[in-house]
Amino acid sequence: MLTNKKDCVTMLLAGGQGSRLYVLTEKKAKPALPFGGKYRIIDYALSNCVNSGLDTVGVLTQYQPLLLNEYIGNGQPWDLDRLSGGVNILPPYQKFGGSDWYSGTANAVYQNIPFIERYNPDHVLILSGDHIYKMDYSKMLAYHKKKDAACSIAVIDVPLHEASRFGIINTDEDNKILEFEEKPANPKSTKASMGIYIFKWSCLKKYLMEDSENPKSSNDFGKDVLPHILECGEKMYAYCFDGYWKDVGTIDSLWQANMDLLEEDMVGGSEWKIYSRSMEKPPHYISKNAVVKNSIVSEGCEIYGDVENCVLFPSVTVKEGACLRDSIVMADTVIGKNSCINYSIIDEEVNIGEDCRIGEKKSSLAEITVIAEGLILKNNCIVPSGAMIDSNIN
Amino acid sequence: MSTLGILFSDIHSRGVAELTHLRTVASVPFGGRYRLVDFPLSNMVNSGIYKIGVITKSNYHSLIDHIKSGKDWDLSRKNGGVVLLPPYGIAASAGPYKSRLDALKRIKKFIESSTEDYVVMADCDVILNIDYNEVIKFHEASGADITCVYKDTEIDASRSRHSTVYKISDSGRICDILLSPEISGNCNVAQNSWVMTRKMLLYLISEANTHGLEHFGKDILLDNVNNMKIMGYQHNSYCAHIASLSGYVKYNMDMICKEKRDALFAVPSRPIHTKVRDSAPTRYGGDATVKNSLIADGCIINGYVENSILFEGVKIESGSRVTNCIVMQNTIIESSSSLSWIICDKNVIIKAGRTLSADKSYPLYITKGKMI
Numbered sequence: 174m175l176t177n178k179k180d181c182v183t184m185l186l187a188g189g190q191g192s193r194l195y196v197l198t199e200k201k202a203k204p205a206l207p208f209g210g211k212y213r214i215i216d217y218a219l220s221n222c223v224n225s226g227l228d229t230v231g232v233l234t235q236y237q238p239l240l241l242n243e244y245i246g247n248g249q250p251w252d253l254d255r256l257s258g259g260v261n262i263l264p265p266y267q268k269f270g271g272s273d274w275y276s277g278t279a280n281a282v283y284q285n286i287p288f289i290e291r292y293n294p295d296h297v298l299i300l301s302g303d304h305i306y307k308m309d310y311s312k313m314l315a316y317h318k319k320k321d322a323a324c325s326i327a328v329i330d331v332p333l334h335e336a337s338r339f340g341i342i343n344t345d346e347d348n349k350i351l352e353f354e355e356k357p358a359n360p361k362s363t364k365a366s367m368g369i370y371i372f373k374w375s376c377l378k379k380y381l382m383e384d385s386e387n388p389k390s391s392n393d394f395g396k397d398v399l400p401h402i403l404e405c406g407e408k409m410y411a412y413c414f415d416g417y418w419k420d421v422g423t424i425d426s427l428w429q430a431n432m433d434l435l436e437e438d439m440v441g442g443s444e445w446k447i448y449s450r451s452m453e454k455p456p457h458y459i460s461k462n463a464v465v466k467n468s469i470v471s472e473g474c475e476i477y478g479d480v481e482n483c484v485l486f487p488s489v490t491v492k493e494g495a496c497l498r499d500s501i502v503m504a505d506t507v508i509g510k511n512s513c514i515n516y517s518i519i520d521e522e523v524n525i526g527e528d529c530r531i532g533e534k535k536s537s538l539a540e541i542t543v544i545a546e547g548l549i550l551k552n553n554c555i556v557p558s559g560a561m562i563d564s565n566i567n
Numbered sequence: 568m569s570t571l572g573i574l575f576s577d578i579h580s581r582g583v584a585e586l587t588h589l590r591t592v593a594s595v596p597f598g599g600r601y602r603l604v605d606f607p608l609s610n611m612v613n614s615g616i617y618k619i620g621v622i623t624k625s626n627y628h629s630l631i632d633h634i635k636s637g638k639d640w641d642l643s644r645k646n647g648g649v650v651l652l653p654p655y656g657i658a659a660s661a662g663p664y665k666s667r668l669d670a671l672k673r674i675k676k677f678i679e680s681s682t683e684d685y686v687v688m689a690d691c692d693v694i695l696n697i698d699y700n701e702v703i704k705f706h707e708a709s710g711a712d713i714t715c716v717y718k719d720t721e722i723d724a725s726r727s728r729h730s731t732v733y734k735i736s737d738s739g740r741i742c743d744i745l746l747s748p749e750i751s752g753n754c755n756v757a758q759n760s761w762v763m764t765r766k767m768l769l770y771l772i773s774e775a776n777t778h779g780l781e782h783f784g785k786d787i788l789l790d791n792v793n794n795m796k797i798m799g800y801q802h803n804s805y806c807a808h809i810a811s812l813s814g815y816v817k818y819n820m821d822m823i824c825k826e827k828r829d830a831l832f833a834v835p836s837r838p839i840h841t842k843v844r845d846s847a848p849t850r851y852g853g854d855a856t857v858k859n860s861l862i863a864d865g866c867i868i869n870g871y872v873e874n875s876i877l878f879e880g881v882k883i884e885s886g887s888r889v890t891n892c893i894v895m896q897n898t899i900i901e902s903s904s905s906l907s908w909i910i911c912d913k914n915v916i917i918k919a920g921r922t923l924s925a926d927k928s929y930p931l932y933i934t935k936g937k938m939i
Contacts, residue, residue, distance in 0.1 A: 210848030211864070249638065250843070435850070443847065451843040455832040456599030456863040456876070458825070465857055471848040472600070472864050475825070485848075 177257045179229045179292040181314055181371070183222050184282050187215060187302035188235030188275055193423045196545035196563045197520060202234065204302030205241045206427070207503045207521065209434050210471040210484055212449045213244060214421060215302040219251045219260070220447045225310035227298065229258030231288050233281040235274060238264055250450045263288060277392030283381040289374065297377055299370040299394065305430050306367075306418040307445045313412045314371055323376040323407035324399070326350065327369035329418050339365035340395055342411050350409040353400050364411055367418055370394065376407060424541050428518060431484045431501050434469055452487040452504065462493070471504075478508065486521070499535040509552065516558070517542040526552035533558035570703065571683035571765060572611040572619035573674075576604060576630055578667055578759075579692040582729055582810040585932045586912070587626070593691040594629040595809070596895050596913070598822045598831075599863040599876050602633050603809070605841045606696070606831075607689040607760070608640045608649070613837040614699035616687060618647030620677055622670045624654055624663040633842050640840045652677060667783040668775050675772050678765060686768045690759035694807040694818065696834045699762070702800050706762045711798035713788070714762040715741060717755045718806045724751045729810035731757035731784060733799050741797045744789045755799060758806055805830035816910065816930045819876050819893050823861050846879045854885050870900065884919070891927070909933060 191203025198206065204215035215232075222230050230253060234241055241262075248260030263285050265274050275281035282289075282299065289297060296317065298310055308327070317325040328342050336357070342364045343352040354360065380402050384390050390397040403409055419430040454473025459465055464479040473488035478495035486504040491497060494511035501518045508514060509527040516539050517532040523544050525531065529552070532542035540559030544550070550566045576593035586595045593604035604621070611619055619642065623630055630651070636642075637649035652674050654663050664670035671678075678686070685706075687699050697716065706714040717733050727748050733755040734743035763771075771787055780786035788797060805827050807818035821827045832839055846865025851857070858873045865880040870887035877883070878895045884902040891908045894900070898911045901919040908925040912935040917923070921939055925931035933939065 250845075446845050447847070448845050451845075453838050453840060455601075455822070455828060455839075456861045456878075457849070458823070458828070459857040459860050459862060461859040463858070465851045466855055467853045468851045469848045470851065470862070 177292070179258060179294045181227055181229075181296040181298055182258075182289050182292050182294040182374075183227050183230040183298040183300060183310075184285070184289070185215070185218055185222075185230055185232045185300045185302050186278050186281060187232050187241060188238075188281060189301070189303060190236045191303065191422060194427065195424070196543055196561050197424070197427070197518070198237075199563065200237060200546055201240045202236045202238065203422075205237075205244060206421075207486055208305065208421070208427075209431060210469045210486055211452070212447060214305065215241070215245070216251075216447050216449045217305055217307070218300050218302050219245075219248075219253065220445075221306075221308050221310060222300075223251050223253055223448070224445055225308075225314075227310055228253065228255050229292055229294075230260045231263045231285060232260060232302070233275065233285065234262055234264050235281070238262070244450055246450070251448045258292065261288065277390075277397070278394045279381060279384055279390075279398045280392035282377075283385050283392070286378060286381065289378075294374050297372050297374050299372070301368040303422065304368065304418060304420055306414075307416060307447070308369070308414060308418075309445075310369075310371075313369070313414075316412050317371045317410070320410045321408065322371075322410040323373050324402055324409045325371045325412050326399070326409065327367040327414050328364040328411045329367055329414050330363050331365045333360065333363055336360035336363050336365065342366055344411045348411045348413065350403060350411055353395075353403065355395065364413070366395065367414065368395075370399070376402070380405075424518065424543060428501060428541050432482070432499075434484065435467055435482065454487050463491075492527075500532070503546075515539075515542075517544065519544045520546040520548075522547045523550070524548070525550045526554065528552055529554040529556070531556045568685065568703070569683040570614070570616045570685040570687055570699065571678070571681045572607075572616040573671075573678075573686060573688045574604065574607050574611075574619060574621045575667060575670065575688070575690045576621050576623040576627065577625070578690050579729075579810065582692065583812055583815050585812055585934075586815065589626060589935060590629040591623055591625075591627055591691070592809075593621070593623070594627075594633050595815075596878060597694065597809075598819060599861045599878055600844075601839060601841050603691045603694065604630065604633065605640075605839055606694050607691055608634075608642070609837070609839045610689070610695070610697050610699060611687065612640050612642060612840065614687075614697075616699065617642065617644055618681065618683065619649045620652045620674060621649060622652045622664070622674060624670070627651070627653060635842075639842050650677070666781055668772075668781055668787065671768070671772050671783070672776060675769070678769060678772070681765060683765055686763055686765045688761045688768075692809050693759045694809070694831065695758060695802055696804060696831050696837055696839065697760075697802055698837065702760075702762050705800050706798065709739065709798045710796060712763065712767055712791075712795040714798045714800050715788070716758040716760045716762075716802055717799050718758055718802050719753060720756050720806065722751060722754050722756055724749055726808075726810060726814065727751060727754070730754075730808065731759075733757060735799045739798050741788075741799050742792055744784065744792060746784050746789065755801075756806075756808070758802055758808070762800075804834075812910075812930065812932060813928075816893065816908075820874070820891075822876065823859060823874065828861075844879055852885070855883075870902075878913075887917075891930075912936075915939070 187204040191198040253260040421427045457474035460477045463476045471487040478491040492510045503521040506523040512529040515532040516535040533539040545563040577591040642649040732745040849866040852869035855868045863879040869885040870883040873890045875892045880897040886903040888905045896913045898915040904921040916938040
């Protein structure tokens with residue numbers, strides 16, 4: 174055997190398109206989406222892994238992997254460049270007798286059984302790369318071992334009126350799982366699955382093989398594999414997590430999760446660091462006449478205008494007289510003189526001319542306006558509330 | 568063509584004695600997130616120089632902590648990479664280096680065992696963004712024995728004492744060298760970096776050993792201006808030579824000016840690399856007012872900041888006023904305090920309600936880790 178035995182190997186599902194993010198994920202996979210000023214969404218899962226002492230991570234990619242491949246590279250920014258283990262990017266590959274795309278989350282892991290076997294692990298942690306949270310997986314692993322569970326699922330308490338949007342898990346008083354309900358109309362519990370699973374590897378392997386033999390299965394963990402394991406009478410436990418956790422699968426939730434960072438320590442303190450690949454820019458500059466309030470500003474920005482309730486990514490330029498409110502502006506975007514941006518998400522490398530009006534003041538009626546990556550909007554453009562712009566405006 | 572880099576990390580430590588009390592010149596913080604060594608290291612890497620020896624004699628813990636394996640400069644390499652060269656020697660020659668030439672004598676083996684054709688040597692007290700390939704091209708084309716980088720710039724008597732000035736003929740040849748002159752006006756001021764072949768450097772070191780030479784500037788350069796072809800290469804872009812605390816403040820404040828900042832940091836394909844600290848972006852509170860300032864990542868700002876530079880992780884609490892200050896890493900300015908023309912080193916705490924005021928002509932320096 175080439176590699177050392179690992180107690181727990183992590184499989185990070187990063188192949189999803191994130192279709193409800195529309196133009197934002199047209200050119201990149203959802204885990205590669207910029208978040209929180211200097212991060213990409215996948216930084217949270219990768220940093221959680223390394224902070225939890227898990228040093229062997231397989232990243233399962235399929236949709237638009239180029240940016241993600243380049244971003245993760247050898248894993249050095251997350252300290253995941255290791256002699257044994259480290260981060261490995263796992264796209265679908267050709268095998269003897271044929272090749273297949275990943276048909277579902279379970280199938281993606283099934284196709285990479287040989288990768289997991291190289292490390293001969295006792296446990297496998299399955300994560301999805303599209304949530305914002307800080308979590309110590311080593312505590313969950315300890316719980317999983319203590320309960321001697323075949324599978325442990327992390328759950329978070331959600332408000333009852335929102336519970337019907339989630340996969341809900343019903344348990345006994347010892348948190349032993351009794352039942353799964355996918356988006357129930359009348360939820361019996363408020364424990365929502367966070368999409369974080371730890372399996373005994375021997376158990377997971379057995380059920381992945383069974384799942385692959387089942388022509389009726391859609392090869393999905395939540396829909397197929399987990400309910401099947403429960404039906405077979407295996408011991409499954411819910412692990413309760415009570416920190417901040419946000420799914421950023423929609424434009425609204427992406428906007429909200431970014432804005433949550435403006436609240437002090439909403440996403441947890443600085444002792445649990447989130448790592449990212451650095452853009453290597455000088456500190457940001459705030460000019461004499463600029464106003465910056467209640468905002469997050471990253472390295473390399475140059476602010477000459479008026480910014481309030483915004484998250485600005487690296488090297489954003491806000492020119493004189495421009496006014497930004499309740500907006501997220503991603504890296505290398507330029508906002509021209511006297512342009513007004515309200516309640517919007519502006520993707521990377523967008524060039525907005527002078528005197529433009531984008532979006533509408535945030536209110537219960539207004540919708541988020543989105544401008545896609547790399548666009549050029551000429552002077553005097555007007556983009557209405559809720560519009561999603563994916564081509565240049567002259 | 569291949570080139571070896573040699574950096575002198577603490578040749579000029581007396582110039583900014585306050586800042587170098589606990590560190591080398593190379594590890595003096597600059598511009599909100601950098602250390603002085605970042606500039607020569609980045610210049611070399613951006614010029615394709617991937618083997619660099621960093622000569623250091625004392626107080627080098629902060630430098631080791633900053634450079635570590637060199638990976639942030641792409642210098643964690645199997646072949647070459649960055650090598651720290653602390654004092655090493657037997658009996659008579661042991662102890663800290665006495666001079667630049669003494670240091671070179673004692674790293675002779677390192678230079679001998681290298682295979683590169685050229686050597687670029689640089690000090691860490693000069694901040695510039697330079698392409699050494701251009702200097703080497705100039706060196707080759709002019710048939711020089713040694714090429715010295717300079718900039719034609721205005722200088723006053725207070726600065727000239729810390730500088731070297733070249734007299735240069737029309738052909739570009741250096742015909743006289745003024746070490747620590749007392750002059751003012753426009754001069755060809757040395758930018759403390761030199762190019763020659765590795766063979767030439769080894770020859771000069773062996774000459775120095777044979778004849779007991781001690782000073783690179785005087786015994787090698789000045790004494791040979793007539794015997795050797797010593798050429799001057801003019802660097803036309805921004806240069807800052809940090810030789811005093813007031814100069815340190817002035818050049819830091821220069822970075823607030825976009826033109827000067829861009830001359831260092833926005834040169835295409837020549838970024839300045841530094842140690843990555845993974846701070847979160849800076850958060851501005853509802854009461855924050857910031858004007859004409861340079862702010863690094865990781866700060867939390869709730870007070871008033873004007874004409875200042877904040878390094879990573881600085882906290883400015885509400886009601887406090889910070890004007891014309893340089894505030895280094897992780898310093899905390901508590902509520903309702905007021906600072907003017909103050910340089911706070913790392914991890915300083917200014918307690919609530921304190922007022923500290925100095926002047927442009929004499930900024931006040933607060934030592935690392937102090938609480939006021």
